[in-house]
Amino acid sequence: MNPFQFTRVTTPKAAISAVTKEKGTYFLAGGTNLIDLMKREVVIPERLVDINKLPLATIEKTVTGLRIGATAKNSAVADNELVKKYFPLLSQALNAGASAQLRNMATVGGNMMQRTRCAYFYDNSMPCNKRSPVQTGGAAGSTERFRADKGQANGPTGCGAIGGFNRMHAIFGASEKCIAVHPSDMCIALVALDATVNVSGPKGDRKIPFGEFHRLPGDKPQQDNTLQPGELIMSVDLPTNRFSDNSHYLKVRDRASYAFALVSVGVALDMKGNTIRDVRLAMGGVAHKPWRLTKAEDFLRGKPATEANFKQAAALAMQGAKGYGENDFKLTLAPNSIIDALKTATKTA
Amino acid sequence: MTKDTKNPPIDRVDGRLKVTGGANYFADFEIPNTAYCVIVGSKIAKGTIASLDTKKAQNAPGVLGVFTHQNMPPIPGWDAPVGGEADGPAPKPKTEETYRILSSSKILFDGQPIAIVVADTYERATYAASLVKATYSKQTARTDLQKHVAEGIAPKGADGGNYLRGKPDAYQAAPVTLEANYTIPIEVHNPMELHGILAHWTGPNTLMIYAKTQGVNATQQAMAEAFKIAPKNIHVHAEFMGGGFGMGLRTWPQETAVVAIARKIGRPLKLVVNRSQMFTLVGHRPYTVQTINMGADQDGKLIGIAHAATAETASYEDFTEATVNMTKFMYACPNVSTRYRIVRLDRSVPIWMRGPGEATGAFALESAMDEMAHKLKLDPIEFRLRNYTETDPEHNRPYSSKNLKEAYQRGAEAIGWSKRKNEPGSTREGDWLIGYGMSTGTFNAFRWEASARVLLKADGSLTVQSAVTDIGPGTGTALTMIAHNVLNVPLNRIKVEYGDTSLPKAPTQGGSAIVSAVGSAVFDACTSIKQALIELATKNGGPLVGRQADELTLADGILSILTEPKKKVAVSDLMQANNLAVIDRTKESKGGPQLQNYSMYSFSVHFVQVRVNPLTGVVRVTKAVSVADSGRIVSPKTAASQMIGGVAGGIGMALTEEAVIDHRFGRFVNNNLADYHVAVHADVPAIETIMIDKPDPIINPMGAKGMGEIALIGFAGAVANAVFNATGQRIRDLPITPDKVMQKLT
CATH class of the missing domain: 3.30.365.10 (Aldehyde oxidase/xanthine dehydrogenase, molybdopterin binding domain)
Structure with a gap:
């Protein structure tokens, strides 16, 4: 790891001003991903601004639903009574992520900001366009490539995963520059539950629909999200829903805990008898962003919960999917998982 | 003298020390004025170092030295093999290549040390190490065993593996035959404690070493040879070890290098490698491909078995293990042939990993036995009993003791074997498929x-x-x-x-x-x-x-x-x-010469129940019973813990563990504990251990035989057999990950 400056701030304003002022400055929350990235020299910050003392760790009811502070710990959110009662999908997804120790450190905002676990991104002797973009991007979430004592430290460009070890990689929305996936479980629940992200920045406050927070790689895989320079995630809003009786987060992974998803499915339904009145579906482990399955949702809305309908919905969800060799199995595993999750959530299993 | 009574379970005598932090592991020892070193590894798997820039590292704060092939202090015994093997003299390199740490610009494997950076603190050494910059002339690295199986060579020496009893191809003419290929990937020991050493020259020719070694006398001997000083002048301490599993069975070159550098800088020197270096600097279970040919008559009597194994080794050293041994003596089969080959790849050298080659071989043999039982429409235990042998058919002599029949019976009762249906895919619980599997393990009982x-x-x-x-x-x-x-x-x-x-x-x-x-x-x-x-x-x-x-x-x-x-x-x-x-x-x-009249082995039987999700291919081990037939159990409580650990390791071997190389680069892509999946608690169900606990009358006065290896040997086969029983699908390539199962079921 490299020497860096460390400051602790107590107000969002001070935090935003600190990262805006000097290049190479990063917010530090739980640190469960950033510290790894620093050890591997994938990210080499000049300065860290510790935001753990900001008053942003609360979870509270609002007129429209629930507001979860950006520095609330993953474990605190997962165990929160309101979350468990009204947004069980979120609680399940959080508990499916990482390990107990990591969930005790990781924050909601940090979870959204975590980088892909693509092996090529983490090994700076291997090609990666996300780590080593052709042009350096200035946006937050992108990687600083240069440092006085390091020179060009971040290794070759290109995409190592294409033609390489891509078992974990994307089947939707990838580009020739990058086929990495976003690793979060929490974000799958949040995109399914129509969350909104409240951010604050040098140019003021704004709201970002959760589905627009993360982005597809396109020509700029170094940019994971749509945050502007200096913007700080303040909180996430969840609208009230009628999904609490029929929610399920299915995570298919190589071991029973502490493994990233091969494929995950978040399902939330509003059932009337056996009829699906409303439904939300999203997948993880399949794209550069939490992947919402709106076509499948539209198909299922108003239909009875039958395996035949689940199969059709899964087929619709898979339109446009593309494998890259080692991850071809996801073209089958993904629809199977959608069906399995729907069966469990509608209790038709 | 031996009481023929079972021993009571007693608490681990060092348990309190371990759970209170009172047990000192090598890295816990502090010597005043200690310096710290960090290894910089090669980022290519084959080629030469074209340039090496250490200037920035040398000028970094706290740095005491940067050692490379250009300035590595000489080691007096450098020309002699630096080995210190567990059970014999140091291996002489048999290959054209020689690997001597920091002795040339030649790169023979990914992660090979190209520099050792020494500083006054670990953190400063780590930072300075990141400033060492190398460029390389790269050559194409051969790292994929699958592509080079045909280049297998017969290793020299006792482990040649060529064995024949009866006719080599007798299986061909049998009424019921099987040919199957099995693959075991690279597995890495990954003990929790990282590898390293603390070396302190207490005088010009006297040395104190705190090491992560499985044998202090072996380390002492290796250092004595390397530095040409009398063993009595070398004091090695390794009271506790945070897991070894085989990676501490030899003195690794970087340990010798640390001792040499400590002498050069005149300060005690400590090395603790990082997790990714555990994948390249301290050995691994070698990637191994195996073929089993088996033939039996309609009554389920084996007629012939042929077992061939090919494993990877390094270009610079031949590593061999007893992968095919179990096949030679496990069953009463008149015609048995085995064959063992190694392929020299551009990889770091393997080392024994728990169960070692026998665990690799048992996966193939015991999977094949299950496949044959299915072809014969026989219960897998019944098939084994029909080929049971009371004497060792390899050496034509009695076993010192063998209670395997009782082990089969007691394990079967404990798992509820009677609930198993011989027709695969015929038991369901909700959407999940249920299966039962079993397997045998065996390992030499040494004296x-x-x-x-x-x-x-x-x-x-x-x-x-x-x-x-x-x-x-x-x-x-x-x-x-x-x-x-x-x-x-x-x-x-x-x-x-x-x-x-x-x-x-x-x-x-x-x-x-x-x-x-x-x-x-x-x-x-x-x-x-x-x-x-x-x-x-x-x-x-x-x-x-x-x-x-x-x-x-x-x-x-x-x-x-x-x-x-x-x-x-x-x-x-x-x-x-x-x-x-x-x-x-x-x-x-x-042991006395009378031991030569007997074949001495420990035996184990493993039973598992699995649940398989037919849509996602997820396999969960829901019950495990392991039975040990290893003579008198001296310490029942720690023995049970060993069996439990074997099951946890076996679940990892069966379902999750695999070190993956991107062969384009010759480098690992999952060399960390997040991506290399050892089994976690959620993967491991409650485990029942059963000890036959009958004294062996021959081996030693306690009547006790070893059990660390048999706890693991065979377990992966039991899981694969249970997956077959649950689904009707046979997975012959470990680990049995959801994608493999799902693709066979959909």
Whole structure:
């Protein structure tokens, strides 16, 4: 790891001003991903601004639903009574992520900001366009490539995963520059539950629909999200829903805990008898962003919960999917998982 | 002398130290003025270093030196092999390549050290190491065994693996035949404790070493050879080890380098490698492909087995293991042939990993047995019983003991084998498929040479000493129990000292051999003390004069006449009367020539129940029963813990563990504990362990055989067989990940 400056701030304003002022400055929350990235020299910050003392760790009811502070710990959110009662999908997804120790450190905002676990991104002797973009991007979430004592430290460009070890990689929305996936479980629940992200920045406050927070790689895989320079995630809003009786987060992974998803499915339904009145579906482990399955949702809305309908919905969800060799199995595993999750959530299993 | 009674379960004697932080592991030791070093590894797998820029690192704060092939201090024994193997002399390199750390610009494997950076703190050494910049002339690296199987060569020496009994191709003409290929990926030991060493030159030719080694005497010998100094001038300490699993079975080149650099800089020097270096610098279970051909008659009697294995090794050293051995003697089959080949790749050299080659071989053999049983429409246990052998068909001699039939029976009862349906895919629970599987394991029961010292003090306390290190199986606890059984000293008055070369010489902890080897020496030393006490008591003028040894009993510090309990003398009084503060005995012990008349093996049987999700291919082990037939169990509680650990490791081997290389670069892509999946708690169900616990009459005075390896050997096969029983699909490539199962089911 490299020497860096460390400051602790107590107000969002001070935090935003600190990262805006000097290049190479990063917010530090739980640190469960950033510290790894620093050890591997994938990210080499000049300065860290510790935001753990900001008053942003609360979870509270609002007129429209629930507001979860950006520095609330993953474990605190997962165990929160309101979350468990009204947004069980979120609680399940959080508990499916990482390990107990990591969930005790990781924050909601940090979870959204975590980088892909693509092996090529983490090994700076291997090609990666996300780590080593052709042009350096200035946006937050992108990687600083240069440092006085390091020179060009971040290794070759290109995409190592294409033609390489891509078992974990994307089947939707990838580009020739990058086929990495976003690793979060929490974000799958949040995109399914129509969350909104409240951010604050040098140019003021704004709201970002959760589905627009993360982005597809396109020509700029170094940019994971749509945050502007200096913007700080303040909180996430969840609208009230009628999904609490029929929610399920299915995570298919190589071991029973502490493994990233091969494929995950978040399902939330509003059932009337056996009829699906409303439904939300999203997948993880399949794209550069939490992947919402709106076509499948539209198909299922108003239909009875039958395996035949689940199969059709899964087929619709898979339109446009593309494998890259080692991850071809996801073209089958993904629809199977959608069906399995729907069966469990509608209790038709 | 041996009581034919089972031993009580006692707590691990070092348990309190371990859970309170009182146990010192090598990296815990602090010596004033210690410097720290960090290894910079090659980022290519084959080629040469074109340029190496160390200037920035040298100028970084706190840096005391940057050592590369250009300035590495010479090692006097550099030309001699730097080995220190567990069970024999250091291996002579048989290959054209030679690997000597930091001796040339040539790169032979990914992660090969290209520089060692020394600084006054670990953090400063780490930072400076990141400033070392290398460029390379790259050559195409051959790292994929699958592409080079045809280049296999027969290794020289005892492990050649070529074996023939009867006809090599007898299986071909059998009424029922099977041909199947099995693959085991690279597995990495990944103990929690990282590898390293703390080296301290206490004088110009005297050395103190704290190491993560499974054998202090082996490390001492390796360093003596490397630095051409007398072993007695090298003191090695390794009392505790945070998991070894085989990676500490030799002295690794970087350990020797650290010792050399410590001498050069004139300061104690500590190395602790990082997790990714655990994948390249301390060995691994080699990627191995196997083919089994099997033939049987309609009644399920085996006619022939042919077992061929090909494993990877390094370009610079031939590593071999006993992958095909089990096939030679496990079943009563008249025609058996085995073949073992190695392929030299541009990879770091493998090393034994728990169960070692036998675990690899057992996966193939016991999967094949299950496949044959299915073809024959026989219960897999019944098929094994029809080919059961009471004598070793490889050597035509009896087993020293074998209670495998009882093990099959007791394990089957415990798992609920009767609920298993022989027709695969026929048991469901909700959407999940349920399956049962079983498998056999076996491993040599060794009786190596070892020595131990036992001291009985007049206050009644007993000290047991041996250089052996306790890598976690409970060696100290077992030695305590053995001493207690002979001298009847209360357990809390027995102290065991181990893991240090100042103590009587002992073999390296490995091969499930330590209770048998060191335990026998402890037994002999304790027996000698007991005889001394009896002589003192019964000699002329003694309190029990004229009595015979077999009339006496010793318990809780009192020597008394069995039939006349009032006739007694306290050991303390006896020793005081003879002016003895201590009775001190050192014994060397090894098996007699009569052992050659027997085949000595431990056996295990593993049973599992699995659940398989037919849509996602997820496999969960929901029940596990492991049965050990390993003679008298000396310490039942730590023995059960070993079995439990074997099951956890076996679940990892079966379902999750695989180190993956991107062969375009010759580099690992999952060299960390997030992506290399060892089994976690959620993968491991409640485990039932069963000990047959019948003494082996031949091997040693305790009647105890080893059990560390058999706890793992065979387990992966049991899981694969259970997956087949659940689904009707056979997975022959470990690990059995959801994608493999799902693709077969959809």
